[in-house]
Amino acid sequence: MSEWFLSINHWFGDDGLIPLLAQHVGYSAVALLIAIAIAFPIGCYTGHTGKGEALLIGVTNALRSLPSFGLIILLVILLAGYFQSDAAFILPCIIVLVVLALPPIALGVHAGIRSLEPGVHDAAKGIGLTPFQILTQVELPCATPLILSGIRSATLQIVSTATIAAYVSLGGLGRLIIDGRAANDFAQMTAGAILVAVLALLIDIFFSLAVKLSVSRGISRRVKNS
């Protein structure tokens, strides 16, 4: 196994680790940003107004049950006619990853805002804050731990699922797994699996640090009341 990683040919070149890793992170990052751009406002709206909660939960649960693998092949077949280029593969891949990331982010934002103690909300209203100020200055800062945990689980799901990009001819670490399987090359396959796991772990560590640093000290209860 270590021999596989020690061979320089496995690191560079068309199917080398470095380009595959870059592609993997690239697909994941693009999908995550799009998912945040869509899900964050939705979560803010339902969380702040309390309207559409049942709809949000129903829709997100339905999205969660979509099988990514089936969806990506279906989308390639449906969309390929509209593109001459690789966009026919990239777009379905990104859509699938976005769909995967929407539920945890939207629900994280929504639940974070809803879990605010009613007294805090009333106090904010009482000192004359506008609804927008309440959202940005009170609700969102208080909801940060849950929002970040939603984004964290969305990111982990995206990173582990981005392997399916390789099934529709794209790159990413799934390339090692799929090509390794077809050629009965277990070293290559294992290398791909290990790298996905390591990448997911690193991202998880990054998020746990980010939560520690970005959440207000009063909310995270790290300051001892003396």
Next chain:
Amino acid sequence: MNINKGCLSLIAAAMLSVVTSSWAAAAPQKVIVGSADFPENQLLATIYAGALEARDIPVQKKLNIGSREVYIPALLDGSITLIPEYSGALLSYLDAKNEVHSPEAVAAALATKLPAKVKMLNVAKAQNSDVLAVTKKTADKYHLKTIEDLKPYAGELVLGGPAEWKTRHEGVPGLRDVYGLNFKNFKVLDVAGPLTLTALKNNQIQVADLTSTTPDIQKDHLVALEDPKNLFAAQNIVPIVAVATLTPAVEKVLNDVSSQLTTEDLIVMNGQLADFVNIDDVAKQWLDKHGLSKK
């Protein structure tokens, strides 16, 4: 009390041993049918399984395993004991340097090259070989008739096929070494399935690995390029069985299937599969038609 307990456990043990020994004696060895990971091969495996079951031979199905590089080792280690194979492709897998290509020569060469643990039964008339296909438009534009004609243009064209083509002789390495083709790019798709066909029709790839029994070749007027240097040898359907499970009954059933299976059957049945007819239903229809289903 103690004596009673002892008696009981003795009786239980005796009953257990009787039961297990009678199982061992009564049940003939189960045939474990495997298949590759594309629809036609799964269909053939289902037909084998159906024909065996109709003669009361116990069968277990492990379909959709993967490529030849995966399922042949599985056959040799006993994880599966029967698989529908393609004579020429299997021969190249066992001996990359073989130069025979007629159906008879391939079958004869294959029989000598198989490991001792497995045996090939009679070869069916039905053939399904890999073909390089292009759209009519591409063929007209570059005046393509054979794979050789691709040589001046390969650098502008993208080839699509299954992942194993990256390393397999009858794939990218063979096209490079035998025909001198260096394509602009090789895209990993599926084994002549919906992804490859979609990509070929929509120009994400210009040259595709299809199989000669793909119904879309006729339906969508695709051009299957001739293979004058015989990179892709004759591919007759042949059951490969582990010697350990091969009984005369099993052999007879599978030879009955092979003797009636034709290339036309394969094209028709692949067309049904492409129209989303269930594999089990297509297999059952074929078995019913040829009197091989349960009476």
